[in-house]
Amino acid sequence: MKLPEGFQLAGGSCGIKGSGKPDLGLIYSATPLNWALAATQNRLKAPCVTRNQARYGSSQSVHGIVVNSGNANCANGERGIWDNEDFAAIAVNALGLSSVQVILTASTGVIGQKLEVDKLRQALPLVARDLSNDSSNFAEAILTTDTRTKQIAANLSSGARIVGIAKGSGMIHPNMATMLAFIMTDAVIPQENLRTIWPGMVERSFNQVTVDGDSSPNDMAMVFSSQQVPTNEAEFIEALEVICQNLAQKIARDGEGASKLITVNITGAKNRQEARAAARAVVRSPLVKAAAHGNDPNWGRILVAVGATIASVDLANLEIRIQNVTVYKGIPQDFDAQELSAKMAGSELLIEIDLAAGPAVGTAWGCDLSEDYVHINADYHT
């Protein structure tokens, strides 16, 4: 995928993954980037997360990020902190930058294993030599249990471009495999504005794939701007939201063992917080997910999942629709279960719930729960 002006990406293999698959990626801009970061809420945070957060308040110029997959460099004590500093310094050297110029870091993979810094030191100069304006190798290099790359682009009327790249297993709790998202644009947008926009954008997209708070210690979503093309900010924001929600859906759809994308739309909530909480509760319910896997229009499980949240509901008027069929409205509705089950058999499942308690709406994305999820997660580590 062609990148916005000013960005160069690369991806290659350094040998951290025993498989020999790509495991080292680089995003680089010769000119300083404006950037914004949203990071994990987990109390356990990997050194890459805390280091990037520490750089957030600094005035040093940021020129990109280096990413390894296969090892999360997390829960390694002080050694992990220094290994992460080395990782960044190796990238700065490989790119010929000065020590006051910043390269951010991200790591994803298994927790509690020492980062093999020597492998990174050997491979990074070679990977840096392959920097180009195509995103494919980078998108490949950051994957762990993902089955496919996740990329999306948009062109704005100003001629500016936005490219988003993500990885993540998108299951109930993100795997140690972590959710990472990198959005790049050449649209001119002040750093202050970027940082004002970003938290809400992440709330309405990436955070609606996972359970709130149950994020991996390495989760990060970042946006970078190379400041090349003057652009209408409202148009930029609109396109950015589409990009983020599309990536969120791609992550959900590629959930471990998943056979379908589940979209839960809540309407009639008291406020947006309750709407989002209710949507997440339904999409994370193992019983709803298993029913989705079996194409079972089991609205009782949906109702119970909503009932267990903080969301206000008017039970007498609450309505549930599955694939546009009303299955419950205050009382059970007559519907052809076999016909509806057939409609559920595709790769996308839409569940709509009107809480009948207010004006607010919210959406969450997830996937079905399959036997393969158990296989993958019973065997991933050892």
Next chain:
Amino acid sequence: MKLPEGFQLAGGSCGIKGSGKPDLGLIYSATPLNWALAATQNRLKAPCVTRNQARYGSSQSVHGIVVNSGNANCANGERGIWDNEDFAAIAVNALGLSSVQVILTASTGVIGQKLEVDKLRQALPLVARDLSNDSSNFAEAILTTDTRTKQIAANLSSGARIVGIAKGSGMIHPNMATMLAFIMTDAVIPQENLRTIWPGMVERSFNQVTVDGDSSPNDMAMVFSSQQVPTNEAEFIEALEVICQNLAQKIARDGEGASKLITVNITGAKNRQEARAAARAVVRSPLVKAAAHGNDPNWGRILVAVGATIASVDLANLEIRIQNVTVYKGIPQDFDAQELSAKMAGSELLIEIDLAAGPAVGTAWGCDLSEDYVHINADYHT
């Protein structure tokens, strides 16, 4: 199992379960019972729950409870409320009681299907004729997806006896199948004291099997006393706690598709609330559960699950032990993964976590996540 003095139980089939398996149970005492109730926190509550709660403040004498399995009589609108009233009235008639004497109700099974009151009306007089001082038929009649009955008894030095009977699938969210627990004793204990004791007792036992708040609309745990044998109250409370925790473990062990009981002990928590929340978070984590299924000593997932909770932790001193082997203490510990994996292969798994943040302790019980869980829950309804 022999019952405490004053109690008579029965169980039989009324045909609500298509399989012809037992689905109608009765607990009866000729003399009025002292009783206490803890019910679901779900906003959606079945009519049996709201009716029992309404009787809680009344001075009418309670003489037992009638239970059906196979149909939860939940989310059926007003019709469900009247069907539940009929259910209770039929039991009162079958037992030859007057209309001011109360029989409580409980239903468990599929949501949103009309309760077949005619079947109950036909079968209840026959079932009532079989009342005896043995618990087995009742324990059988209340099951849904359970693979075995759950009963336990204790004898007190006063000669009093406590018998507990429960049912439930005990998975992440209790299934529509619901968690029900009935504890009976002939120990003399004032109703006021029973009701003071009960909430804390349920907190430390049944509520530590399931995710807080994510309870089924029909969940109830009840204790009944026939007031026959003067007994030391402290001894009674101690035995009651053992009974409740044993039933909680039985529920977890019989979780849908489960091959092992997981016990999570938290020490070093700031307070008991945080200890219990952390224990529940670990035992409900799909990644921890899947790792347990694969006998994978994946302490990283345990650490991440703890980190996502509200619990205060001292990460530099936090310690994780799996089957008595220390795998993490501030930093990863050396251990023989293959040997530990072999130790995890039994039917019980012990995970101990010292948060190093205070004096409080807490325990939660759960089970592993298997392929069978998905099979059961993709096919249960249709």
